[in-house]
Amino acid sequence: ISEVKGGxxxxxxxxxxxxxxxxxxxxxxxxxxxxxxxxxDGSCLSNLQCVMNHEAEGYDQVEAGSVLTGxxxxxxxxxxxxxxxxxxxxxxxDKIILVGKCDSSYPIQKKRVSREFLRTKAHLRPRTNTFxxxxxxxxxxxxxxxxxxxxxxxxxxASPIITASDCEGAxxxxxVTTLIPSxxxxxxxxxxxIPKTKGGLVDWSQDFFGKPAFLTVSGQLNGETYATALSDIxxxxxxxxxxxxxxxxxxxxxxxxxxxxxxxxxxxxxxCATAYLQYVVKYVLDNCKEDMEFFDTWIEKGIIHRxxxxxxxxxxxxxxxxxxxxxxxxxxxxEFPVKWGLDLQSEHERYITEEAFGGxxxxxxxxxxxxxxFYMRENDDGKTVAAMxxxxxxxxxxIGGSQREERLEVLEARLDELKLDKESYWWYLDLxxxxxxxxxxxxxxxxxxVQFATGIDNIRDVIPFPRSPGSADF
Ligand code: 4AD
Ligand code: MG
Numbered sequence: 035i036s037e038v039k040g041g042x043x044x045x046x047x048x049x050x051x052x053x054x055x056x057x058x059x060x061x062x063x064x065x066x067x068x069x070x071x072x073x074x075d076g077s078c079l080s081n082l083q084c085v086m087n088h089e090a091e092g093y094d095q096v097e098a099g100s101v102l103t104g105x106x107x108x109x110x111x112x113x114x115x116x117x118x119x120x121x122x123x124x125x126x127x128d129k130i131i132l133v134g135k136c137d138s139s140y141p142i143q144k145k146r147v148s149r150e151f152l153r154t155k156a157h158l159r160p161r162t163n164t165f166x167x168x169x170x171x172x173x174x175x176x177x178x179x180x181x182x183x184x185x186x187x188x189x190x191x192a193s194p195i196i197t198a199s200d201c202e203g204a205x206x207x208x209x210v211t212t213l214i215p216s217x218x219x220x221x222x223x224x225x226x227x228i229p230k231t232k233g234g235l236v237d238w239s240q241d242f243f244g245k246p247a248f249l250t251v252s253g254q255l256n257g258e259t260y261a262t263a264l265s266d267i268x269x270x271x272x273x274x275x276x277x278x279x280x281x282x283x284x285x286x287x288x289x290x291x292x293x294x295x296x297x298x299x300x301x302x303x304x305x306c307a308t309a310y311l312q313y314v315v316k317y318v319l320d321n322c323k324e325d326m327e328f329f330d331t332w333i334e335k336g337i338i339h340r341x342x343x344x345x346x347x348x349x350x351x352x353x354x355x356x357x358x359x360x361x362x363x364x365x366x367x368x369e370f371p372v373k374w375g376l377d378l379q380s381e382h383e384r385y386i387t388e389e390a391f392g393g394x395x396x397x398x399x400x401x402x403x404x405x406x407x408f409y410m411r412e413n414d415d416g417k418t419v420a421a422m423x424x425x426x427x428x429x430x431x432x433i434g435g436s437q438r439e440e441r442l443e444v445l446e447a448r449l450d451e452l453k454l455d456k457e458s459y460w461w462y463l464d465l466x467x468x469x470x471x472x473x474x475x476x477x478x479x480x481x482x483x484v485q486f487a488t489g490i491d492n493i494r495d496v497i498p499f500p501r502s503p504g505s506a507d508f
Contacts, residue, residue: 036078038113038123040324045113045123053125054110055082056133058161059103062096069096071130073107076160079167079324083116084109086127095132103143104136104161149495156499156508164333167325168496171318172484176270178317179291179480182310183268188293191260193253193269198245199458201255202407206275207248208286211241249274252477253292255409255462258438261294261473262465268293270480278503282492283380283429285481287501294475300411300420300437303474304397307424307433308349310478311395316345318487334489340393340427341487349395354418357382357398360390377405378423383430393427408452409462410436411472412444422476426486435476442466 035055039045057075064070067088072081086093090111095101111127118124141147142158152159159165180190200207238245253269260267273290293310295302319326319341330338352360361372361382366389370379378386378398387396400418403410410419424433439445445466449456456463484496494500499508 035073035075035080035082038082039078039080039121043122045121046115048113049115049123051113052111053113054108055125056106056108057082059101059105059107059136061103062101064096069093071096071101071107071109071127073109074161074166076166076169078170079163079328080121083118083121083124084111084127084130085124086111086130090127090130092130092132096130100135101130101132102136102138102140104140105132106134106136107131108133149492153494153500160498163328164490165495167322167328168484168488168490169498171322171325171329171488172496174318174322175314175480175483175487178314178321179270179310181317182313183293186266188266188268189260189264191253191257191264191267191269193250193256193271193292195250195272195274196243196247197250197256198243198247199255199462200248201250201252201409203452203454204251204275204277206277207251208274208276210243210247210249251275252290254294254475254477257292257294257475258462258465258473261296261475262469262471265296266293280503281380282494283482283485285493285497285500285502286506288493288497289480290477291480292475292477294473296471296473298437298474299472300399300422300474303435303437303476304351304399304422304424307397307422307435307476307478311424311432311483312345314483315341315487319345329488329490337489343393344395347394349397349424350391351397351399354378354398354401357386361385364390375402375404380430383425384427387425387427387430395424395426395432397422397424406436408448408454409438409445411439412448420474424476428489428491429482429486432482432486433476433478435474437472437474440466440470440472442470 038048041047055073055075057073060072060074060081062071069086071084073084074081108131109125109127110129111125113123114126116122116124141155142162160169196210250273252273253271257267257269269292272287274287276286277284293306295306326338358372358374364385366385368381372382399422400413401421402417403412403419406419406421410421412419420437422435423431426432446456449459481493481496485493490496494502
């Protein structure tokens with residue numbers, strides 16, 4: 035359908051062509067001797083209007099009332115100019131086959147159903163306009179991501195999903211445990227495979243990996259190993275956080291893009307993050323016009339204009355210290371305290387991007403080392419680290435990145451300070467022993483990017499099957 039409708043003059047160039055299509059019935063409207071069926075095949079937002087009368091082969095099924103909203107059909111016919119005002123062309127049908135009937139209990143027949151309701155129908159919601167458009171924009175953003183990094187000479191690296199290390203040190207990991215069954219044992223259910231405890235302690239020697247293993251929170255540490263060999267790399271894959279935060283910006287399973295650049299500092303990192311975001315946003319504006327117009331009309335008025343600004347204007351930069359000054363001077367009551375040394379809360383981030391800087395992305399850099407991860411490079415002031423967060427309106431933190439500590443002694447001292455086990459970082463420390471280089475990178479939460487690009491306010495609606503506290507259905 036996208037090929038038909040997207041061509042010259044919205045399909046007029048195809049008038050007279052024979053065509054067969056397959057798809058799902060969106061609506062069906064009968065007038066005395068003609069029936070109009072709107073069919074959608076997911077290739078674009080538009081439906082193709084199909085017009086038929088009793089001369090069409092298979093019309094008896096339509097007359098008998100067997101073709102209902104939600105049914106799958108095959109239709110064949112000729113493209114003709116449409117009399118209607120809503121579309122330039124339509125299909126004059128000479129044959130219809132009902133491929134799969136749709137039961138009258140089909141839950142998404144009504145034109146507008148709430149997104150909360152659709153979350154309980156995650157298996158059917160991609161058939162709605164909104165979720166179809168989100169899926170296509172998400173796909174285009176993923177494609178544009180690979181295109182940007184590939185064209186810039188980055189090598190895509192697969193980071194492991196199961197890992198022993200906690201990159202962010204926040205203790206938000208899901209544990210993976212599987213008891214190895216002895217040869218004569220059979221396991222009835224995965225639950226039976228959880229290691230038996232000895233006085234409350236897990237006997238890890240019995241476990242599949244022989245020690246605690248977790249789902250990764252970030253591919254960064256593994257990414258660094260490849261950056262210090264191939265220079266510029268990126269990862270793009272699922273990451274997991276057992277954060278018990280039920281917000282519209284947090285998922286337990288989300289996708290992250292993590293570039294890592296060797297021979298680079300924080301300025302190079304911020305420049306890369308800015309160029310990347312501008313590239314993918316422009317790519318979506320150029321290549322998803324129909325879906326973006328839909329979001330502009332139905333989801334967030336003015337989103338196209340807002341995103342065009344992101345592509346065209348420079349991003350603002352300020353230090354964490356200046357951001358605190360700004361918040362202290364703000365004529366506003368915040369729920370959480372503002373004080374040098376405390377992390378910024380989302381209300382603070384929103385104030386900065388939405389109110390102080392009028393809806394533009396802002397990069398905040400040089401955070402106090404106490405509130406950031408162990409691997410960030412210490413600045414000369416001894417108090418801050420070379421970290422940066424990119425904040426965007428509505429969402430807050432879209433990107434978190436830093437220059438990494440490449441000096442062996444400084445990194446070891448930091449691990450000691452934080453009482454982290456140096457032994458378990460032996461391979462990470464090796465990178466500082468064998469040809470260490472200044473390097474930097476960042477992580478971008480892909481779902482937050484999809485939210486940013488579509489205006490969808492809840493993160494559960496931009497990933498096909500959201501996982502959050504208390505919900506792992508479908
Ligand atoms: O700021 P974070 O925790 O940074 C890291 O993980 C670094 N290792 C990245 C790096 O330097 N390579 O996470 C990075 C981004 C955040 O800015 C946010 O967009 C997203 O990941 N993110 C989440 N998205 C959805 N749900 C969650 N629970 C998220 N936690 C982080
Ligand atoms: Mg962060």
